[in-house]
Amino acid sequence: MGYTEEELAEELKDKKYEFGFTTDIETEKIPNGLNEDVIRLISAKKNEPEWLLEYRLNAFRIWSEMEEPEWAHVKYDKPDFQAISYFAAPKKQYESWEDVDPEMKATMDKLGISLDEQKKLTGVAVDFVMDSVSVATSFKEKLSELGIIFCSFSEAVQDHPELVRKHLGTVVPTQDNFYAALNSAVFSDGSFCYIPKGVKCPMELSTYFRINESGTGQFERTLLVADEGSYVSYLEGCTAPMRDENQLHAAVVELIALDDAEIKYSTVQNWFPGDENGKGGVFNFVTKRGMCHTNSKISWTQVETGSAVTWKYPSCVLKGDNSIGEFYSVAVTNNYQQADTGTKMIHLGKNTKSTVISKGISAGKSQNSYRGLIQINPKADNARNFTQCDSLLMTDECGAHTFPYIECKNNSAKLEHEATTSKIGEDQIFYCQQRGLSEEKAISLIVNGYCKEVLNKLPMEFAVEAQKLLAISLENSVG
């Protein structure tokens, strides 16, 4: 890689939350509060068809009757849903990349995702979301030659209403949970991706989400459909600016892998985690789920280092025979962060397989929980699951918890679950020190080795970023 640990260490020296800045761009905001009129307003602003408005209103009615869930192992002040503005969009719309506000371009540079550079060098198409409306989408032409649709959700509603209508809400139904219902009612924008039959997407598709406007919750909606025999690798990365008040993020991601298709979905999540005293930070309540049809495969990989409170369970419904679900996760919590994350693997079809590897690292005064469900239904013959969830404790004030649920209703299933919790052994550190490494370096070496299984699953560009993030997140946290 040509990037040594010394360089990393130098770079990380005194490094705080690097992406904590805000961009001054005029944004259009509607008053705080949530009611049917607000939803009609959002829908009207986005010029949405009647059926989508109905979908939103229905979701709002369902949401109004739901209660906020409390089962997760996290404590926080509940957001006041009437104190949030549900729509914020940069006022200016751009015709082409050249028209994009230079200030916004600078923002992207700071994030290390300059579109210009990426267009030329990396071959990654970026769908950049600043607050709620997609600003620019690159590489569209190249993708459209292959018939791939990769655009913002609002564009998809205008240009491909039939596809959106067919698939929206089929994986995460409106009534699924409190936050999914809220999202269904007020989602502002997001990404839409369709890979046609038999097409292997030649590049990694990626979206960067960013919360920008103070007091604005983001309600992203992502819908990704991989038609029969297709393949796509999708990257999602998040950074957020420093804020004192808690910001709500309730996204819904739906993946559909039709017969023989494969989707690889990678996330690096680095929302603002709050400061050292646990003040501020993002609430990340996300519903992510994939539907696997016959012989298909969905693989979730995530590196979670940000957010004050995380509540996230990327799941797979293994509906088709021979389908495969995978979940690889590294979750790091520091200071007062709280994470309750894991996965659900619902085995419905025959010969379905799932693998779950979860690595939790707790530092500071944080609480890190793994919560997972493996469900084998009566007709899922020969289902196979392997789950491994390990936790590493860095200080004596943090907590690491595992809450696995294993439900088996078929006697041909083979399920394995193992979990360990421990701290880095003094003998391990001593061994490294004997070989000339400093204590700090020894720990970083051990942590990297510990997460390797998951980091290896990330695409190259992300793996580098993820390693940096791990290092930033664990700075000075070793007790």
Added chain:
Amino acid sequence: MAESKIEKFAQNIIPPQGQNQTEAWEKFLASEFPTTRDEYWKYTRVGKIANGNYKNVDRVEDHINITDDIVCKDYLVVVNGVIREDLSQYTKTKFKVEFESAETAELNDGLDVFGWLNNATINRKISIKLGKGERTDGPLQLIFVGYGKNILQSSLVDVEVGDNAEGELVFSYLGRNSEEVFTNFYSRMHVGKNASLSVNKFQLEEGSTSHVSNDNIVQENSSRFTINTNTLYGQLVRNNLNIRVTSENCETNLNGIVMGHGNNHVDNHTFVSHDKSHCVSNENYKYVMDDKSTGVFNGRVIVQKDAQQINAFQSNGNILLSDTASINAKPELEIYADDVKCSHGSTTGQLDENAIFYLQTRGISKRNAEKMLVAAFIAEVIEEYENEDVRSYLFRQFEQRFGWVL
């Protein structure tokens, strides 16, 4: 307004007399049966109990034959919650056995619906004490027999093991001509400093019996506690085992085997709280589920803040023999300290076809090969049991009831 579930449940139960019990009874009437919406009862429906038509009794005089199930020299027999000294014999044991009138006995605080019901409907509280430094020669066996139809039997047992003492107990739950019996058992055990207590539970309630057990254990400094829960029968069984390790240098062992058959539903909820440093806990539960049975295992271990150098191990193995049996496992770890070694493992599967084939090539029938493998699977737990009489009794039960030679 329609009658509430609790009121309907209570209609044939004689309300208690004493003040303490009346309080418990009122608290019971004011509570509700748990539903699967309660996380603690997620996998167990108590409808069978809640819809039951039970009555409690204060006299049973029939002779009941329990000879085959006596494992120990000293035993105390309780039939339908009524202590039967005429059937018992416990003169040699070093345990001091006393009965307290329910009207004056000290009851509990902060119970759940079954706890209140238990406290309100016991006849006499059983109190078992082992003095400081005393050592029992062989266990004391408590035999609880459900006898007859539509019976609610509640028993409350208090066990106190003094400092440096060493004791062994056996709790047997049996059914005789029983039909629609609900056993509601509650125990409190206190293990003193440097003391040791070992408990073997045999749940052998045949007939359509429901069983809810609440065992609450507190361990003092350098103590040792072992409990082996063996569930072979019972249509609806729920065991809540709560262990608080309040001090340092303790050892805690929890073992269990479950044989599921018919429509049985067996649920073990174990909870170990490590409050202080330098302790070890080992947990090993094995389930063999056949027919349409359902097994639930929920093992929860908490390592509290400042409880350093804890080794907590939990293991759960499940075999499904039929395609209509099911299992729900939830091994939980909650760790608030850093210098700990904790692990849990849970496996679910079926018998290894290659192993069966291997045995078949050696001339063993398929059925027998399966039996051998199940026996080996279960024997792994039983072989750890320290008391030889207990082991051989259990082996005998397996042989007589299931035809399995362990």
